[in-house]
Amino acid sequence: MLPSAEEFSARVDAIRARIATACQQAGRDPATVELMAVTKTHPPEAALLAAGKGLRSVGENRVQEGASKRALCAAAVPGLRWELIGHLQSNKSRLAAENFDRLQSVDSVKLVRHLARAAAESNRVLAVLLQINAGHDPAKFGAETTDAPALLEAALAEPALRVDGLMTIAPLGATPEETAELARRTFDALRTIRDDLAARFGRPLPELSMGMTGDLEPAVAAGSTIVRVGTALFGAR
Numbered sequence: 001m002l003p004s005a006e007e008f009s010a011r012v013d014a015i016r017a018r019i020a021t022a023c024q025q026a027g028r029d030p031a032t033v034e035l036m037a038v039t040k041t042h043p044p045e046a047a048l049l050a051a052g053k054g055l056r057s058v059g060e061n062r063v064q065e066g067a068s069k070r071a072l073c074a075a076a077v078p079g080l081r082w083e084l085i086g087h088l089q090s091n092k093s094r095l096a097a098e099n100f101d102r103l104q105s106v107d108s109v110k111l112v113r114h115l116a117r118a119a120a121e122s123n124r125v126l127a128v129l130l131q132i133n134a135g136h137d138p139a140k141f142g143a144e145t146t147d148a149p150a151l152l153e154a155a156l157a158e159p160a161l162r163v164d165g166l167m168t169i170a171p172l173g174a175t176p177e178e179t180a181e182l183a184r185r186t187f188d189a190l191r192t193i194r195d196d197l198a199a200r201f202g203r204p205l206p207e208l209s210m211g212m213t214g215d216l217e218p219a220v221a222a223g224s225t226i227v228r229v230g231t232a233l234f235g236a237r
C-alpha cells in the first residue's frame, strides 16, 4: 500500500537528509544530486505522490508498465520526467523511445542502433545513459567495462541520441559488510570509467546514475548525480 502524502513527504525529507549528510562528508553541493523516485510495481498514484512533493523524475523498469502509467498520469503531472531503468530488449526500442524521456539502461551496440532509428523516425533526440556492469556481477545487465568505449563510440556516432552519462547497479554481497565494500568499489569504478571515457572522447558525460535505498551514501561519495530510490519512499515491493 502506498504511504499517505504526509508520510511520503516525511520519507522524501529523510532521504534528502541522508543525501545532504553524504554530500557534506564528500564536500559536495546537495543540489548536484537528483533524487529519482522508483515507482516500478507501484500504482500510478506513486508518480503523483512524487510530483506532488516536487520530485522531477520517476524510474520504471518495464517499458509497457511505464508507458501505461505515464498515459494515466500525463494530464495530472505534465512536467514529470519518466526514465527507464530496467533492461531493454531491442524489439521494444520503439515503444521505449516514444514513452520515456530518458533511457538509463542502454547496454549494447545493437540497442544503440535500434534506438537511434526509432528516435530519428519520430524526429527526436533521445537522451540516454549507458549502463555499465562496473561491479562485474554475472547476475546484472550492463555492458562489460572493456566494452564501454565501443558502446560509447557507437552512441556518439548517432545524431538521434544524446549521451548524458553512465548508470550502474552494485552487486549484493553475502554479508552487509561485503555488500557495502562491493558498492564502494563498484561506484568508484564507474566514476573512474566515466572520467577515462570523458577524457578519451572529449565529452563531459556529466550524469552518474548510481545508488539506491541501501547504498546511496557510497554512491554520493563517489560522485553520483542521480540516486534511484524505491523502497525507502514507497515501501517494500
Ligand SMILES: *Cc1c(COP(=O)(O)O)cnc(C)c1O
Pocket (backbone or CB within 6 Å): 038, 040, 061, 085, 086, 169, 212, 213, 214, 228, 229, 230, 231, 232
Ligand atoms: C528497483 C530499482 C531501484 C530502486 O531500488 P530500491 O532498493 O527499492 O531503492 C533502483 N535502480 C534500479 C535499476 C532498480 O531496478
